[in-house]
Amino acid sequence: VSCAVCGGGAVRPRTRVGAVEILACSDCGLAWWTPPAGFRAEAVYDASYFEDAATSRGYDDYAELERSLRTTFARRVARLPRPGRDARLLDVGAAFGFAVEEAGRAGWRAFGLELSAAAAARAGRRAAGRIAVGSALHIPFPEAAFAAVTLWDVLEHLADPHAAAAELARVLAPGGVLALTTGDVESLAARLSGRRWHLFSLPEHLFFYSRRSLVRLLAAHGLRVERVAAEASWHTLGYVVERLRKTLLGRGARAAARWPGAGVALPLNLFDILTVHAVREA
Numbered sequence: 283v284s285c286a287v288c289g290g291g292a293v294r295p296r297t298r299v300g301a302v303e304i305l306a307c308s309d310c311g312l313a314w315w316t317p318p319a320g321f322r323a324e325a326v327y328d329a330s331y332f333e334d335a336a337t338s339r340g341y342d343d344y345a346e347l348e349r350s351l352r353t354t355f356a357r358r359v360a361r362l363p364r365p366g367r368d369a370r371l372l373d374v375g376a377a378f379g380f381a382v383e384e385a386g387r388a389g390w391r392a393f394g395l396e397l398s399a400a401a402a403a404r405a406g407r408r409a410a411g412r413i414a415v416g417s418a419l420h421i422p423f424p425e426a427a428f429a430a431v432t433l434w435d436v437l438e439h440l441a442d443p444h445a446a447a448a449e450l451a452r453v454l455a456p457g458g459v460l461a462l463t464t465g466d467v468e469s470l471a472a473r474l475s476g477r478r479w480h481l482f483s484l485p486e487h488l489f490f491y492s493r494r495s496l497v498r499l500l501a502a503h504g505l506r507v508e509r510v511a512a513e514a515s516w517h518t519l520g521y522v523v524e525r526l527r528k529t530l531l532g533r534g535a536r537a538a539a540r541w542p543g544a545g546v547a548l549p550l551n552l553f554d555i556l557t558v559h560a561v562r563e564a
C-alpha cells in the first residue's frame with residue numbers, strides 16, 4: 283500500500299471507524315480508507331444524500347441549512363481576489379447552487395459542476411444554464427476557462443487526488459486561483475477526537491488531508507499554495523446536533539430537527555477546517 287498523494291510506503295493504521303480501518307501516510311500526513319470493490323462514489327449522491335434523516339450519510343435536510351451555508355460561502359467568496367470584468371468562476375461540488383449564487387452576487391460570472399443530477403436540477407432552477415452535471419475528475423469545460431475554481435468541502439469526496447488536481451489545474455487560467463476548504467486530519471481537534479472526529483464521515487469522505495499533503499498535491503500540478511488558514515464556518519445549532527449524532531453515535535435516528543433554537547446560526551471554529559488558496563502557475 284502506498285500513499286495516493288506522495289507515493290510513500292510508510293503507511294500506518296490511524297484509527298478505526300466502525301469496521302473501517304483508516305490508514306495514514308507517515309511522510310505527508312494524508313489519511314484514507316479503502317472502499318470495498320465495486321464502490322461507486324456516484325451512488326452515494328442520490329437525492330436522499332441531501333435530505334434523509336434516516337441514515338448517518340449525508341444531510342438530514344440540506345435546504346434547511348441554506349441561510350448558514352450562504353453566510354459561509356459569501357465569506358469564503360469575499361476572500362477571493364476581486365473578479366475582473368467578465369471573470370468566470372467554477373464551483374465544483376455545487377450541490378444546490380448556493381455558492382454559485384453567492385459568487386454571482388460578488389461579481390463573478392459563476393458556474394457550477396455537480397455530480398448529483400438531483401441536486402444539479404435543483405440548482406439549475408435558480409441558475410439556469412450555469413450548472414453542469416458531471417465529475418470533478420472529468421470537468422466538462424475547456425482548458426483555462428476559469429479565473430477561479432472553488433471546492434467548498436468537496437476535495438475529501440474525490441476518489442483520485444492527482445486526477446482531481448490535474449483537472450482543476452487544467453480548467454484554471456494561468457494566474458487563476460484555486461480556493462478550497464477541507465478538514466485537517468492533523469489538527470488538534472482531529473487528534474483529540476480520534477475515531478469520533480466529526481469529519482470521519484463514511485462513506486462520503488474518502489481522503490483526509492493534512493497541510494503538508496495538500497501543498498504537495500497541488501504543487502505537483504503547478505498550483506502554488508499562497509494562503510492556508512483555519513477559518514470559522516457558520517452552522518445552525520440543529521446542524522451541529524445532527525453532526526454530533528452521526529459521528530458520535532453513528533446513526534441517523536432522527537432527533538427532533540425543529541426544536542426551538544435549531545435554526546440559530548453561529549460561527550464555529552474548531553481549527554480543523556483549512557482554507558487553501560493556490561495560484562495556477564504560468
Ligand SMILES: [Zn+2]
Nearest residue numbers: 285288307310
Ligand atoms: Zn503521503
